[in-house]
Amino acid sequence: MKMKRNILVTAALGVAFLYSGLLANAQDFAPWPVPDEAAAVENPVALTKESLQAGKSLFDLQCKACHGESGKGDGLIKSANLTTPEFLAQTDGAIHYKIYHGRGVMPGFSTLPDEQLWDVINYVRSLSMVRDSADLKDATISLYFNDAEGQRELTAKVEETNAEGEVVPVAGMKVNFAVQTHFVLGQLPVVPADHYTNENGMVTVVFNDTLIGDGEGMLQVVASIQDMEYKPAQVTEAVGWGVPNPQDYWTERRALWKNNDYVPIWLLISFTGSALAIWLTIVYVALLVRKIKLEGDRYENDVNT
Amino acid sequence: MKDQQHNPTNDSRRNFLKQAALLGAGVVAGAGVLTSCSNHLASSGEKTKLLTATGELVEVDPSQIKRVRKEKLTELQERGREGLTGHHWTWVIDLAKCKNARKCMDDCVGAHELKPYQSHINVLQMQDSKSGAPYYMPTPCFHCDNPPCTKVCPVNATFKRSDGIVLIDNLRCIGCRFCIAACPYSARRFQWFEPDYTEEQKNRVYDVELNVPQKKGTITKCLMSADRLRIGKLPYCVSACPNGVYWFGDKLEDTVTNGTTHETVKFSELIRDNAGYTYFEDLGTKPQVYYLPPKNRTSPYVPVDKFQEKYEEKRG
Numbered sequence: 001m002k003m004k005r006n007i008l009v010t011a012a013l014g015v016a017f018l019y020s021g022l023l024a025n026a027q028d029f030a031p032w033p034v035p036d037e038a039a040a041v042e043n044p045v046a047l048t049k050e051s052l053q054a055g056k057s058l059f060d061l062q063c064k065a066c067h068g069e070s071g072k073g074d075g076l077i078k079s080a081n082l083t084t085p086e087f088l089a090q091t092d093g094a095i096h097y098k099i100y101h102g103r104g105v106m107p108g109f110s111t112l113p114d115e116q117l118w119d120v121i122n123y124v125r126s127l128s129m130v131r132d133s134a135d136l137k138d139a140t141i142s143l144y145f146n147d148a149e150g151q152r153e154l155t156a157k158v159e160e161t162n163a164e165g166e167v168v169p170v171a172g173m174k175v176n177f178a179v180q181t182h183f184v185l186g187q188l189p190v191v192p193a194d195h196y197t198n199e200n201g202m203v204t205v206v207f208n209d210t211l212i213g214d215g216e217g218m219l220q221v222v223a224s225i226q227d228m229e230y231k232p233a234q235v236t237e238a239v240g241w242g243v244p245n246p247q248d249y250w251t252e253r254r255a256l257w258k259n260n261d262y263v264p265i266w267l268l269i270s271f272t273g274s275a276l277a278i279w280l281t282i283v284y285v286a287l288l289v290r291k292i293k294l295e296g297d298r299y300e301n302d303v304n305t
Numbered sequence: 306m307k308d309q310q311h312n313p314t315n316d317s318r319r320n321f322l323k324q325a326a327l328l329g330a331g332v333v334a335g336a337g338v339l340t341s342c343s344n345h346l347a348s349s350g351e352k353t354k355l356l357t358a359t360g361e362l363v364e365v366d367p368s369q370i371k372r373v374r375k376e377k378l379t380e381l382q383e384r385g386r387e388g389l390t391g392h393h394w395t396w397v398i399d400l401a402k403c404k405n406a407r408k409c410m411d412d413c414v415g416a417h418e419l420k421p422y423q424s425h426i427n428v429l430q431m432q433d434s435k436s437g438a439p440y441y442m443p444t445p446c447f448h449c450d451n452p453p454c455t456k457v458c459p460v461n462a463t464f465k466r467s468d469g470i471v472l473i474d475n476l477r478c479i480g481c482r483f484c485i486a487a488c489p490y491s492a493r494r495f496q497w498f499e500p501d502y503t504e505e506q507k508n509r510v511y512d513v514e515l516n517v518p519q520k521k522g523t524i525t526k527c528l529m530s531a532d533r534l535r536i537g538k539l540p541y542c543v544s545a546c547p548n549g550v551y552w553f554g555d556k557l558e559d560t561v562t563n564g565t566t567h568e569t570v571k572f573s574e575l576i577r578d579n580a581g582y583t584y585f586e587d588l589g590t591k592p593q594v595y596y597l598p599p600k601n602r603t604s605p606y607v608p609v610d611k612f613q614e615k616y617e618e619k620r621g
Contacts, residue, residue, distance in 0.1 A: 065547050065565040076408060076547035076565070105404075107603040181569060182392065182555055184537045186562030188569040212559050215391060245557050249393040249469070 029080070032103060034094040041093035045118035047125075052228060053174060055123025058116050062109065063124075071127040077105065083128040095121050126228075136231045139170055143223045143237045152207045152241055154190070156223040158197050160230075169201020173225055179211055180220035180236060187222055213242025382476065385513030385531065388468030393593075394529055395469075396445070396543075397552035397561055397575060400599035403428065403441040405609070409542035409551070416541040417525065418502075418517050423494045425527035426542050430609050439606055440599040443550065445542070446471060446492035446527035447584060447592035454484035454493065463524070469556075469593055470531050474513050475523035484524060489588055493526045539564050556593075 045051050059071075068074040071082035081087065099117050102108030109117060139160045146153040154177055158170040175195055178187035190207055197203045213219040219242040224234035352364040410424040417425065425445060432439040448471050455463050455471060462477035463484055473493075485493045500519040509518050514531035530540030538544070543551040543564030554561030554572055562569045575581065576595055583592040 061566045061568060065549065076545065077406065102604060105406075109603070111601070111603070178569070181558055181560045181562065182534075182537055183539055183553075183562050185539065185567040186554065186560060186569045188560050188571070212557065245391050247391045247557070249467075249557060 032098060034090075034097045038097040039091045039094040041091075041096060043092035043096075043118050043121060045115060045122060047122050049228065051119045051122045052126060054116065055119035055121070056226070056228075058112075058120050059123050062112075063120070066105070071124060079105070082124050088125065088128055092118070092121050092125075095124070137229055139173070139225060139227075139230045139233055141175070141223055141225055141233050141235045143221065143235045145221075145237070145239050145241075146204075147241075153204050154207050154221065154223070155202060155204045156197070156235075158201045158203075158225060169197070169199070170230075171197055171199045171201060173197045173201070173203075173227060173230075175203050176222075176224050176226070177205055177207075178222045178224070179242075180222050187224075190221070207241065211242050212245050213240070214245050215247050216240065217242040217244040379510050381510055381512040381514070382474065384535075385472060385474070386464070386466070388466030388470065389535065390467070391557060392468040392534075393556040394448070394534065395554060395556045395561065395572060396448075396529070396594040397554075397572070397581060397597060398443055398594065399550050399552065399579075399597040400440050400442060401597065401602045402548045402550040403443060403599075404548050404604060404607070405430075405441045406547055408545040408547055409443060412541040412545035413527075416530065417515065417528075418500060418519055419494075419525065420498075420500075423496075423525065425492075425494070425525070438599070439608065441606075442596070443542075444490065444492070444584075445594060446529075447490055447590070447594045448527075448529060450591035450593060451589060453487040453489065453590060457483040457487045459483065463526075466531075468534075470529045470534075471526070472513060472528055472531065473516060473524050473526055475516060475520045475525070476511055476513075478520075478523040480522040480524070482524070489585060489590065490592075493524050496521050496523050496525055 063071075064075065066073075066075040066077050066079040067082055068079075073079045073081040096117055098106070099109050099120065101110070137160060139158055142157045142159075144155040144157070146155060156175045156177070158173045158175065159167050160170050162168050173196060175197060176187075177190040177195070179190055180187055188211070190209060190211075191205045195203045195205055211219055218238050218240050220236055220238055222234055222236050224232065226232050351367060353367045353370065355363055355365055355370075357363055405428050407428055409426050410428065413419070413424045413426050414421055419425070427444050429442045429444055430439060431442045448465075448469055450465075450469065452465055452471050455465050458464075459481060460477050460479055462475070462479070463471065463473045465471050480495070482495055485491075485495060496519055499521045502518060507518055511518065512532065514528060514535065516525055516528055519525055530538075530542075533540055539553050539562065543553045546564050549563055549565040551564040552561035552570075552572075552575065553564060554569075556572060559572050560569055561572045561575060575597075579597040581595040581597050583595055586592060
């Protein structure tokens with residue numbers, strides 16, 4: 001009985017060990033001392049809308065998975081809450097030191113440009129300000145295609161309804177252009193650089209990439225906005241600018257299911273035929289040997305009599 | 306000389322003819338019984354021997370025999386056999402990012418209702434040579450384009466779909482484990498024990514794309530979360546990773562999406578720029594899971610025995 005318990009305890013420990021992995025360890029949440037000279041460094045990047053937007057894109061890419069969309073530490077693994085008063089009491093220099101060096105589960109981002117780290121710090125500080133989605137403004141986005149003179153262009157127009165009920169264009173809005181893949185979350189960016197709307201609320205980008213569409217070469221182009229002051233909005237339009245998808249990857253369907261279900265007739269006939277021929281030859285040779293034996297017996301009889 | 310004393314040739318011919326006549330009569334009689342079965346003739350007083358599903362030999366009146374049609378496959382089983390058209394799924398695993406968090410394994414175990422040690426994806430501690438740098442390597446099924454496992458299956462229970470996924474139908478599986486022996490990557494698991502199910506859970510309709518409910522005495526393996534792909538979602542393990550290890554996508558569309566950051570890039574460019582490779586490709590299996598070499602790591606490698614130390618520290 002005791003032995004059984006021991007085994008159980010060992011098994012439980014083993015499982016716990018397997019799962020401990022690099023997950024939340026006590027050490028990862030212990031106080032994190034920062035050298036005074038590092039904490040004294042001041043943030044060289046001013047708190048502007050551009051800085052916040054750049055910070056947001058980097059945060060979404062590198063930090064969101066663990067710290068969560070709202071920065072409360074509710075991502076895929078248990079991590080530090082970036083909205084507590086204790087966290088915000090730190091200087092920008094101290095936060096920069098921690099992001100740069102990392103500790104335990106938190107990776108160090110020393111390879112990223114310093115300016116981007118300061119952008120993220122600006123953005124992280126803005127996370128604790130409660131933003132009610134009702135406070136955000138509504139904007140509509142529309143997408144147009146232009147295929148003139150061998151140049152393919154995408155044009156997006158962003159508009160909003162102002163207090164007087166008039167539809168007015170939104171200037172200086174960042175618009176992302178992408179192509180929708182099979183996965184809801186998978187949007188392949190069409191143009192890498194940032195594009196902002198002009199005073200007419202319009203932004204035009206050149207689209208000269210060769211992308212693979214569906215069977216007819218149709219691409220699902222998505223134009224979307226993500227702004228601190230506006231609700232996220234997007235528009236999806238289909239356009240035949242892609243290369244047709246080959247659809248059937250399998251030149252030889254024999255690789256699918258079991259091979260003998262897809263065996264070609266010529267192979268079946270030639271294989272069976274040659275196997276048959278070999279057996280017939282063996283039988284023929286055996287008959288000849290028997291004939292030799294009978295001849296020999298007859299010769300012996302003749303000699304004896 | 307001896308042969309001429311009592312003519313055996315003629316005897317055997319007569320015997321042969323006798324037997325042939327008997328056999329012919331038997332065939333005719335058998336066919337008669339069978340036709341009478343299907344036509345529901347009136348009771349003739351004769352009994353027919355039948356083997357029941359439980360292995361008992363019973364005698365029944367031929368008039369009582371009713372032919373039943375083979376049960377149709379359920380929708381969940383049928384759709385699992387056909388791949389999604391216009392797709393060829395592919396997977397890129399960035400070894401530089403893996404920190405052995407084992408979130409993928411947890412989610413796999415949860416989704417496929419497995420015991421913890423049966424996870425379809427396993428994270429291995431690797432070191433290519435004594436002087437080489439160690440790294441962690443998640444190993445799912447590689448969904449080979451030339452799979453050795455499907456070819457050895459005697460009952461066609463495991464198969465490759467047209468969208469590239471190698472699946473297992475555990476209603477057909479007889480548990481011979483030939484496929485385990487054939488797979489060079491140890492990607493398949495055998496259900497040695499009864500899963501911890503209630504009666505209700507056990508009687509659910511079998512979903513071949515999820516391999517649930519699991520069944521004792523059958524094979525279970527990585528399915529690329531075929532049920533999730535159908536609804537445009539990334540596989541369970543891919544979306545559970547906190548470190549951005551997994552890129553999942555479509556070779557025909559030439560795009561892959563990161564499960565953590567949802568960044569989407571061109572598959573061919575990712576493989577070209579990072580020198581992606583497949584595992585044991587010299588075996589001719591054409592694996593569909595690619596690895597990116599463990600270079601430019603953002604955090605230092607922590608060996609597995611360090612986890613043990615940390616765990617003991619935590620216990621005090």
